[in-house]
Each structure stands twice: as structure tokens, then as C-alpha cells.
Amino acid sequence: MLVSIPQALDLINEKVTPLDGEIIPIEYSVGRVVQDSYTANFNLPRFDNSAMDGYAVKVSDAGSTVLCTQVIYAGDNPSIELKIGHAIKIMTGAPIPKGCEAIVPIEDVTIEQDKVTLPGNIKMGNFIRLAGEDIAKDTTYLHQGEVINAYTVASLASQGVTHITVNRKIKIAIFGTGDELRPHFEKIEDHQLYNSNSPMFLTRSKELGCEVRFIRSSADTLEALQDSVASVLDADIIITSGGVSVGDKDFTKEAFTNLGMQIHFEKVDIKPGRPTVFGTIGRTVVVNLPGNPLASMVNYELFIRAIIRKMSGRNDARHGTVTTIMGEELKLKGGKTTALLGTFDGKSFTPIHNQKPGMVSPMQKADGMILLSPDIAHLSINSTVKMIPLRWESCTEKTEDLINRFSE
Ligand SMILES: Nc1nc2c(c(=O)[nH]1)N[C@H]1C(S)=C(S)[C@@H](COP(=O)(O)OP(=O)(O)OC[C@H]3O[C@@H](n4cnc5c(N)ncnc54)[C@H](O)[C@@H]3O)O[C@H]1N2
Numbered sequence: 001m002l003v004s005i006p007q008a009l010d011l012i013n014e015k016v017t018p019l020d021g022e023i024i025p026i027e028y029s030v031g032r033v034v035q036d037s038y039t040a041n042f043n044l045p046r047f048d049n050s051a052m053d054g055y056a057v058k059v060s061d062a063g064s065t066v067l068c069t070q071v072i073y074a075g076d077n078p079s080i081e082l083k084i085g086h087a088i089k090i091m092t093g094a095p096i097p098k099g100c101e102a103i104v105p106i107e108d109v110t111i112e113q114d115k116v117t118l119p120g121n122i123k124m125g126n127f128i129r130l131a132g133e134d135i136a137k138d139t140t141y142l143h144q145g146e147v148i149n150a151y152t153v154a155s156l157a158s159q160g161v162t163h164i165t166v167n168r169k170i171k172i173a174i175f176g177t178g179d180e181l182r183p184h185f186e187k188i189e190d191h192q193l194y195n196s197n198s199p200m201f202l203t204r205s206k207e208l209g210c211e212v213r214f215i216r217s218s219a220d221t222l223e224a225l226q227d228s229v230a231s232v233l234d235a236d237i238i239i240t241s242g243g244v245s246v247g248d249k250d251f252t253k254e255a256f257t258n259l260g261m262q263i264h265f266e267k268v269d270i271k272p273g274r275p276t277v278f279g280t281i282g283r284t285v286v287v288n289l290p291g292n293p294l295a296s297m298v299n300y301e302l303f304i305r306a307i308i309r310k311m312s313g314r315n316d317a318r319h320g321t322v323t324t325i326m327g328e329e330l331k332l333k334g335g336k337t338t339a340l341l342g343t344f345d346g347k348s349f350t351p352i353h354n355q356k357p358g359m360v361s362p363m364q365k366a367d368g369m370i371l372l373s374p375d376i377a378h379l380s381i382n383s384t385v386k387m388i389p390l391r392w393e394s395c396t397e398k399t400e401d402l403i404n405r406f407s408e
């Protein structure tokens, strides 16, 4: 069955289900997806406190000289009350005393022994951090399906949460097929080829937070392939590359079908990568990618990444795009839905020159990918395109002015 890219992604969304969960310490949770929503048990900050080292004062004492004989430090639990005509010295983070209306920073007062002269204008509530202004009690600060990052960990820790329920790690089995393939750590003959796809998928899958079993390559016989597959059926995702077109030894799909694979699509309207197969054997998801390295990479990024997101329980499992412009003019044959890799400098997308499905080197430069409908045979420089980011972050060799400045 030939499907379009959106149909393929819809089928993935329909057929792939999130994995079960496990409870882990928050320190080890980065990149994992939460299975529960987390609601604040208490206000953050827990109590009204000072945002400055300074003096707790009454607003009506502005411009006068007041008496100060007491200090409150962060960590104190003050029972004192501030009265008119007085100030209480207070440190950043310390609970404000009863009756305090504002904090005046230390640099804004004149001190003479226990007498403090206050500035003429003091705003009510100045430099007081209110209880719950950061996270109010009972608000949900982390939602089911969100990915944990260092800053989520900060919110969890600030609520005293030690363990959270996350989706368990996805187990991936990878192997390449083809008699010509040898592992990269062996010596090879001139007619042989190193298996670059399996280490590529291994690395990318780890980057995306999965556990990986790396099964090098199986010989080009149906039996050998079937044996390899049968030994990895406990994996959540099985990725193969090669043996999916119409060559004499292209029996990847047959091997999986013999093992009970239900095929959801077996060809996608995309160049490169048309012969991509997506199926399931029970709860195990199978993707047979083409052998051509760049074709397999493009389809890994489009389909396997979507599978990983859905399986890990993310609520944003669908691809999003960045709208940008073409950095240079593009001419292509057209007539086919085409995926093009390119670089992105934050301002424009520039296709990588001379990218072919069988190549390896263009992939390492790719920041993103654009998908073009068959009717597009020409894109002029500066024309608008939507890009699917692959692994883009904005870094430069030269110093860039990072500050936004006023311009008329
Ligand atoms: N008559 C036709 N021939 C081909 C068609 C077609 O429709 N009709 N489709 C072409 C397309 S499109 C692609 S893509 C490839 C897909 O081929 P396979 O998936 O069967 O892959 P192989 O033939 O096994 O290998 C293709 C190519 O990639 C190299 N390769 C394979 N595995 C790896 C690996 N793990 N690491 C590095 N390189 C790998 C392999 O040596 C071949 O050069 O079929 C076209 N043919």
C-alpha cells in the first residue's frame, strides 16, 4: 500500500501506543516523559519574603529617620512585628515580619548607629516576594506527556518531589542486511562496504533517549534474517535497513511477514525512501528502511522519530516546523514528493548541494529538512519554506551581537 507522508504519520499515530511507566528519582529523569500531572502541594515561595538585603519598613515612614535594632536572616522564623517609626534589617530570602509594607535596599538608606534615614518615596509592596507568586498551591506545574528538562527538575525539587512516574525507556533493536556489509571495526575487501546505517541509528536512537541493542548485520538469506528477527521480538521497535526494494535478495519484508508482521504501510510517496515499511508484530513496532544511507536517515527522522515520541507518551508527538526562507535558489526535477536536507542559520534554509540517496556525507551537515510537493520544480531565493528541524541549535564561529537594541 502506497501512502502519502501525512497518511504515514497518521497511521503511526494511530498504531503506536505509549509504553508502561516506572518510578525514578528526578535526578535521573532528564529527557523522560511524565505519566502523571504534578500539582503544587504548597505555595512557592512558601511565605512572603524579602527580594533584597535591606530594611523592612512602613510606607508612611518614607523620608523620616526610624529606629532599627533587630535583624531577620534567611532561615529565621520571626515572631516580631514592625511598628511605625521602626525598621527591621532583613536579608534576601528572609521572611518579612508582620506589619512590613515594603523593603528598602541597603544602598538607598543612610545609617547612623541604630538610626536609619529612609528615602522620600517608598512604594507599597516594593521588593516583597509574595507567597505563591512563583507556583501557587494546587496549580499544575507539570503536565502528563511533557518531557523533563533541567528546569522541570528545578520545579519538582522546589516542591520537594523526589521520584516521578515516567515512561520506561524504549528498547530498540537495529540491524542491517546485506552480504556486502561488514562491521566498521573489521578489515574489509575492496568489494565490501562498512555498515554505517546501524551505528548511525544506534547513535541517533540513544540521542533520542532510547536503549539500543545493536545487532550488526545478518547474512542475505531469508532464514538468517528470520533467525535474527526472532531473537529481538522483545524489543519495542525493530529497525532494519536494506533489502526492501525489488532485488533478488530483498526479502526483509518477507522475513517479518513470516514472523507475523501486520503491515500498515509498505511504500511512502517520498523521494528518497519510497520502499519504507511500517508494521507491527504484537506490540513490537517494525520499520524496514531502505539501505541507501541518506534515504534511511530521512525516513528515520520522519517516521521513527515520530514513533519514538508517541511511544514515549509525549503529548506533542507530531512534527512541527519552523517557517523560514530559502537561502538560495533551488531547481529540482519535480514530479515527486521530495525531502531535501539543508543547513539553517536561524535566518534561512540552504539545501545541501549534491545530496543523493546513497550518500553518507551530506547527513552530518543537515540542520533540517524541507518537504516539497511534486508540483514544485523551482524555489526562488527568499521564498518562504517550512522546515522540520533535525538537530538545530544556534551557535556561530564569529562573535554575534546578542543584545536586542533600540532601532527606529
Ligand atoms: N529496480 C529497482 N531498483 C531499485 C528500486 C526500485 O524501485 N526498482 N528502488 C531503489 C530505491 S528508491 C532504493 S532506496 C533502494 C533500496 O534498496 P534496499 O532497501 O533493498 O537496500 P539494498 O539494496 O540492500 O541497499 C541499497 C544500498 O544501500 C547500501 N546499504 C545497505 N545497507 C547499508 C548499511 N547498513 N550501511 C551502509 N550502506 C548500506 C547498499 O550497499 C546499497 O548500495 O533500492 C533502489 N533500487
Ligand code: MOO
Pocket: 270, 271, 272, 273, 274, 275, 290, 292, 295, 357, 358
Ligand atoms: O528513494 Mo530511494 O529510497 O532512492 O533512496
